[in-house]
Amino acid sequence: MQLCQDQEPRVSDAIFRTKGITKVYKTGDVAVYALDGVDLDLYEGELTVLLGPSGSGKSTLLNILGGLDHATTGQVWFADTELTLMSDRELTKYRRDHVGFVFQFYNLVPSLTALENVQLVTDVSPNPMPAADALELVGLGKRMDHFPSEMSGGEQQRVAIARAIAKQPEILLCDEPTGALDSTTGVQVLEVLRDINERFGTTTVVITHNAEIQRMAHRVIFFQDGKISETRINETRLAPSEIVW
Amino acid sequence: MHAIDIKLLRDFKRLWVQAIAIALVLACGVAVLLTSVGMYTALSETRTAYYERNRFADVFAQAIRAPTSLLGEIAQIDGVLGVEARIVGDTLLDIPGRDETAVGRVLSYPDTGRPLLNVPLLLEGRFPAPDHPDEVVVNEPFARANGFHPADSFSANLRGQKHALTIVGTALSPEFVYTIGPGALMPDNESFGIIWMSDRAAAAAFDMTGAFNTVSLSLAARVSPDPVIDQLNDLLEPYGGLGAYDRSTHTSDAFLDAEITQLRGMATVLPPIFFAISGFLVSMVMSRIVALERSEIGLLKAIGYSNTEVCLHYLMLAGLIAIVGVVIGWLAGAVLARSLALQYAEFFNFPFVIFQVSYRVYAAAGLAGVVTTSLGAASAALKAARLAPAIAMQPPAPPRFKRSIADRAMSAMHLSQPTIMILRSLLRWPLRSLLTSLGIALAVASVVSSFFINDALDEIVDLAFYQTNRQDAILLFAQDVPEIAVESARNLPGVLQAESQQFQAVILHSGHLTKRVAIEARRPGTDLSRVLDVDGVALSAPPGGIMLSIRLARQLNVQIGDTVQAEFLSGRRETYDLVVTNLVEQHFGLGAYMDLAYLNALIRQSPHLSTINITRDDRYSDDLHAAIKRLPRVTGIVEMNENRRAFEDTIKQNVVVLNTIYIVIAVLITVGVTYNAARIQLSERARELASLRILGFNRGEVSYILVGEMMLIAIIAQPIGWFIGAWIAAAMTNSFSSDLYSIPLVLKPATFATSSLVVLISAFGSVMVVRHRLDRLDLISVMKTRE
Structure with a gap:
């Protein structure tokens, strides 16, 4: 799939649909419900923020949407494909072809340079952009040959974003992308995420427990105790630079 | 090159010291395999060709x-x-x-x-x-x-x-x-x-x-x-x-055949030990790498790498170690095999050596190296493959510690917290501690199983030259001569004592078992050439009886009181029944002993002798030799001192080489095991140890935990190593035993002490290298590292 470069996000059909998904962790005789019947629609081209306290189930949902984990019960569709019916092998292909991940702690491979970290993805993706272009997009064109240990946290996270978008994914899943960053660097990272979302129309899901970040989203979903407590649509969105925390 | 391959090479570069430590152990296995197979084939092919070309009958x-x-x-x-x-x-x-x-x-x-x-x-x-x-x-x-x-x-x-x-x-x-x-x-x-x-x-x-x-x-x-x-x-x-x-x-x-058999034994026993140790080391290191790279594994899976690709990635890391080990082993093996084969040719008086180690042997040694390291890495690589991505992205659960009887014992002993940390860590991973101990124990065993030969040789020399053969020289005759000749011998210049001895070639039969030997007959109470029982008591064969060396009795499956048939191969070629009256302790040849007078009577001949044992006054040695040279019937004189010197020179020289090789092997194994185990300890405990430093522990106190645990494991390994070493030594004495000679199992405390000293010093040295890293630990960055 080619990414379109519309200036305005193209809000259309739901790209993700979930129906009654639960995720139960069993420790001895105790069953802990990380997700407790979540019904959710996420729309193509939207930037959605999942908001909630620690342990509310946001990351578990993200992992299930990204094909990293299986739901205990319920159904998840990506477009017309039911993820919950996929085998591990199919989920791997799904992640390889369609999903980009950004993590709180960047998860860069320390023994690879910025460029090589991005190439890690472009080597296995069916339709990647050149790794160097991805780094240019996040403003790291001149830092390509640096190792993670030679970069600041913000730069490392931008490498992680470059790595996520290099495969030109339909969906970008970000788990606390600014969680380990100070506010200035955090804003820079959010700018990049919004830029990607707006330039390529990549459906973006951002998990955060920073309530201020919701103001840049099209849609905000509140989590509480493994359930969606509220869904809100922002009529007006703020630019990341206008967000203060 | 793909980014994941670049990661592979960089990981290998980062781990190079650990990788080399493992690769060297593996190289030992490959080199020993090539050397023993190379020498074995060189000796047997040279023998075949030589015999064929020069028409050996x-x-x-x-x-x-x-x-x-x-x-x-x-x-x-x-x-x-x-x-x-x-x-x-x-x-x-x-x-x-x-x-x-x-x-x-x-x-x-x-x-x-x-x-x-x-x-x-x-x-x-x-x-x-x-x-x-x-x-x-x-x-x-x-x-x-x-x-x-x-x-x-x-x-x-x-x-x-x-x-x-x-x-x-x-x-x-x-x-x-x-x-x-x-x-x-x-x-x-x-x-x-x-x-x-x-x-x-x-x-x-x-x-x-x-x-x-x-x-x-x-x-x-x-x-x-x-x-x-x-x-x-x-x-x-x-x-x-x-x-x-x-x-x-x-x-x-x-003799040649006995050597070839020994080499074949070496080729089958030693290499598997090295391969097993390197497999274990790879398994230990790879498990740790997979544990450390947990989040990277999660990431690789998150961005679309399949389980197979992740598994292969870690197997290839082990494969690189194997390649380095195999290549070093090939080179060392090729050089060692050639030089040792040439030395053998020299020792065995071959006019030429056919030295050709087949490429198949190289391939088999290489394959064995790669397969064992891959097997070692398999468990860790499969774990990486099985790790669910969502779980891999999370930090691992802290290790579970439970209070046990051991904890109560530790509390009762009022041990310090660092000591409790050491003990608890050993008990928390008992299998790993045991395997590490076993690795070190094999190093101890390697020294024990080569050093015991020193004591065994001392005993052989003592028994052969000081306890049994106490004569200074033996006079040999072309044919048996009347026993009166012993009187003439007593009159030779400088001769102090002279005793007669007769040899008769016989075939001993016991049921379907037969053995061709020479019966030695002497007068009762002879003092110069004695036979001893296992307790060192001098024995004389009674009339009608025969005494057999323990190995000969075993080959004929007879015990004291049984009867053997002796078929004499000279004279009237008659066969007589003889009762086995005693068993004799002996390391050279398959001895059978009879009373001289009884033998003469049995074969109906006047008293004769084949050799005369003498002691002499060394001041007259030249005169004696001059006199002997003039005696028509004497065909030779065996100088026992020269005999002993030749034996000691040849054997001890080989033993020194052997001991050195085994010490090097023991050091390589110890370093391989201890260094890797200590590095793993350090990486697992970096946060914990850094926390202690922040809490005010000094470097010595903190390194006590690391050094203490490794040395405790090394100490536990000692008795295990002694036991395995003694067992290998016993197996070696069995496999080296032939009709020509046997090696007694002599295990002295000094052998165990030397083995332990070599291994403990190497272990301590390896841990101190790792301790140096601990000293340089950046406390802040360690505390920031996400586990």
Whole structure:
């Protein structure tokens, strides 16, 4: 799939649909419900923020949407494909072809340079952009040959974003992308995420427990105790630079 | 190159010290495999080629004096291809510049110049001319040891007369690959030489015109030697036949064969140990790497790498270690195998060496290395493959510690917290601690199993030269002489004691088991050549009885009180029943002992002797040798001091090399195991140890936890290593035991102490290298590292 470069996000059909998904962790005789019947629609081209306290189930949902984990019960569709019916092998292909991940702690491979970290993805993706272009997009064109240990946290996270978008994914899943960053660097990272979302129309899901970040989203979903407590649509969105925390 | 491959190479670069430590252990396995297989094939192929090219005979027999007309009949025996008769005799040599006498074995060389069998290979000069009785060819090692060159001369005591002999050439023969003189324990080229002289000259020297006393046969392919031996014995019986035998009983070939068997044993026992240790080390290191790279594994899966690709990634890391180890092993093995094969060729008097290690051996050694490391890495790589991505992205759960009886014991002992941390860590991962201990224990075992040989040799020398054979010299005769000769010997200059001894070639039978040996008969209460039981008590065989060495009794499956049938191979060739009265402790040969008077009576001969054991006053040594050289019937003198020196020089030199190799191996194993285990400890505990530093512990206190745990594991390994070492030593004594010699299992505290010292010092050194890293730990960055 080619990414379109519309200036305005193209809000259309739901790209993700979930129906009654639960995720139960069993420790001895105790069953802990990380997700407790979540019904959710996420729309193509939207930037959605999942908001909630620690342990509310946001990351578990993200992992299930990204094909990293299986739901205990319920159904998840990506477009017309039911993820919950996929085998591990199919989920791997799904992640390889369609999903980009950004993590709180960047998860860069320390023994690879910025460029090589991005190439890690472009080597296995069916339709990647050149790794160097991805780094240019996040403003790291001149830092390509640096190792993670030679970069600041913000730069490392931008490498992680470059790595996520290099495969030109339909969906970008970000788990606390600014969680380990100070506010200035955090804003820079959010700018990049919004830029990607707006330039390529990549459906973006951002998990955060920073309530201020919701103001840049099209849609905000509140989590509480493994359930969606509220869904809100922002009529007006703020630019990341206008967000203060 | 793909980014994941770049990661692989960089990971390998980062781990290079650990990787090299493992690779060296693996290299040992590969090198030992190549060396032992290389030497084994070199020795056996060289032997085959040498025997074939120089037509080494298949069956051998001696007689007192057989007419040459008998050869036609011998050639008629079914399956016989070639027959060659020779005149063979031992003689005393007088070598210019040498006070002691030497012994020469004279072999007749056909006047035609074309020997059929056992063809000597001329290295220098020419063969003796038939019409020049003074011309001889000597074996090259004898010439070299005595500094002889063609045209040099020495004299020999032939038929009671001193004959000057001129060397016209030097040669080697397939019969004397291992050249051991009469009564000697080890080759001593200076005092024993092979002398080829023209048929005519030999016949004159030994009074054998128209007769022979040695015959060699070659057999057609796939002909069993046994029926041929029986028929040959029947033909030679009237002429004092001493019993024919095949190659397996030929002294030179038997020694060579024992060596080849040992090498084959080494090739099958040692390499698997090294492969197993390197597999274990790889498993240990890879498990840790997978644990450390947990989030990277999660990431690789998150961005679309399949389980197979992740699994392969880690297997390839182990594969790189294997490649380095295999390549080092190949190089070291190739060099070692070639140089050791050449040394063997020198020791065994081969004129050439066929050294060719097949590419298949390299391939098999390489494959074994790669397979064992892959097996070692398999568990960790599969764990990486199975790790669910969502779980991999989360930090691992902290290790579970539970209170146990051990904890209560530790509380009761009021141990310090760091000591409790050490003990708890050992108990938390008992299997890992045990395997690490086992690795170190194998290093200890490697030293024990090579150092015990020192003590075993001391015991062999003590038993052979101080307890049993206490004579200074043995006088040898061409044929048995009346026992009265012992009186003449007592009158020789400087002789203090003289005792007679008689040898009779027999075949002992017990049920279906048979063994060809020489019975030694002596007077009761002899003092110079004694036989001892296992407790060191001197024994004398009672009339009617026979004493057997323990190994011989085992081969015949008889015990004290059982009866054996002794078939005498000379004289009237009668068979007698003898009761086994005692078992004798002995490390050389398969001894059988009888009472001399009883033996003479049994075979109905007047008192005779074959050898005389003497002690002497060393001040008259030169006079004694001068006198002996003049005695017509004495064909040789065995100097026991020289015998011992030759034995000690040859064996101890080899043992020093062996000990050094095994110490190096033990150090490599210890470093490989300890360094890797300590690095793993450090990486697992970096946060914990850094926390202690932040809490105010000094470097020494913190490193105590790391060093203490590793050294505790090393100490636990010691008794395990002693036990395994003793077990390997016992297995080695069994496998080295042949008809020719046996090695006693002697384990002294010093051997265990040396082994432990070598290993504990290496272990401590390795841990201190890791401690150095601990000292340089950046506290802040460690505390920031996400686990």
